Amino acid sequence: MDVFLPPTSYEYATVHKVVGGAIAPATDVLAAEEPLEIRVGFGPAAARTHRTLAITMRTPGHDMELAAGFLLSEGIIRGRADLNGLLYCPDVQKPEERENVVRAELAASVSLDLPRLERHFYTSSSCGVCGKTSIEAVHAAACPVLPTTGPRVAAEIIHALPERQRAAQAVFEQTGGLHASALFDAHGELLLLREDVGRHNALDKVIGAALLANQLPLHQHVLLVSGRASFELVQKAAVAGIPVLAAVGAPSSLAVQAAHNFGMTLLGFVRQQRFNIYTHPWRVAGI
Incomplete structure (x- = not known):
C-alpha cells in the first residue's frame, strides 16, 4: 500500500477575498465532490444479479478502496475471499456516470439479505442510527470484540500524531476542506492516510x-x-480490528458506549499536547 496518494481532483473557483475593509479578486482551491454509486454482483455464476447498493458523496480517488472498505465495514463481506473483483462499470448510460459507478463482484458463497440492507442504508442516510439496538446490530454483523493484548502506546507518541497526519495532508493544505483518516503503528510511524470530503469515506478508504x-x-x-x-x-474501526481510535474532536455518547463494548481504546480531543481517554485506558502506556 502507498502511505499517501492524494485524491485525483480538485477544482478552482474565482472568489472575492475580503481582508479588513479591502476587497480583491482571488482564486480559491476547492475539494472535488461527486457521487459514487456502489453496485454489487452476487449469486451463482449461471445466474448473477446486479443491483445498486448505495450512493455516497465522495472526493474522487481511491474509489476501489472506498467500495471495498464500505462492503467490509457494513458487514456485507467478511474478508478478502468474499470479493472476486472491483471495476468501474463499463456500461453506464450517461457521460457523468463514467468512473462514478463501481461494481463489486462478490463470491458466489456470499448471500445478501437485501431487505435488511435496504432498511439499513435508508436509515443511515436519513436519520442515523441509535442506541442499544444499533450496537447489537453491529455485533450481529460479525464485529468482533477486540483482543485484550497490545498495543501499548506512549502518551508522547499520541501527542505527535495530529502533526504527522497534517504534514501528510497535501490536498487539505490546498483546500482546507477534507477529512482524513491516518493509520499508524504503535511507535507513531504513519503507514497509510486517505482524505475525503466525508469522514466515513476517508476511513472506508483506509x-x-x-x-x-x-x-x-x-x-x-x-x-x-x-x-x-x-x-x-x-x-x-472495530470491524477492521483497530484497537485504538484517536479523534481530534469529541466523541459522541454512543461512540463511547460502543467502544467500551467492543474493547476499543477511544481517545478524544487529541490536540495541543492533550487528550481524553474514554474507554480501556490500559493501552496508553503509563496508565
Whole structure:
C-alpha cells in the first residue's frame, strides 16, 4: 500500500477575498465532490444479479478502496475471499456516470439479505442510527470484540500524531476542506492516510486499502481521524480490528458506549499536547 496518494481532483473557483475593509479578486482551491454509486454482483455464476447498493458523496480517488472498505465495514463481506473483483462499470448510460459507478463482484458463497440492507442504508442516510439496538446490530454483523493484548502506546507518541497526519495532508493544505483518516503503528510511524470530503469515506478508504492488501485485522495499529468520533467510525474501526481510535474532536455518547463494548481504546480531543481517554485506558502506556 502507498502511505499517501492524494485524491485525483480538485477544482478552482474565482472568489472575492475580503481582508479588513479591502476587497480583491482571488482564486480559491476547492475539494472535488461527486457521487459514487456502489453496485454489487452476487449469486451463482449461471445466474448473477446486479443491483445498486448505495450512493455516497465522495472526493474522487481511491474509489476501489472506498467500495471495498464500505462492503467490509457494513458487514456485507467478511474478508478478502468474499470479493472476486472491483471495476468501474463499463456500461453506464450517461457521460457523468463514467468512473462514478463501481461494481463489486462478490463470491458466489456470499448471500445478501437485501431487505435488511435496504432498511439499513435508508436509515443511515436519513436519520442515523441509535442506541442499544444499533450496537447489537453491529455485533450481529460479525464485529468482533477486540483482543485484550497490545498495543501499548506512549502518551508522547499520541501527542505527535495530529502533526504527522497534517504534514501528510497535501490536498487539505490546498483546500482546507477534507477529512482524513491516518493509520499508524504503535511507535507513531504513519503507514497509510486517505482524505475525503466525508469522514466515513476517508476511513472506508483506509480499511479498503488494508483489505485489498490482505493486511486485516489491524490489531497492532492506531487510527487517527481528523474530526469527531461518531458511532459509525467506531463501528468501522472495530470491524477492521483497530484497537485504538484517536479523534481530534469529541466523541459522541454512543461512540463511547460502543467502544467500551467492543474493547476499543477511544481517545478524544487529541490536540495541543492533550487528550481524553474514554474507554480501556490500559493501552496508553503509563496508565
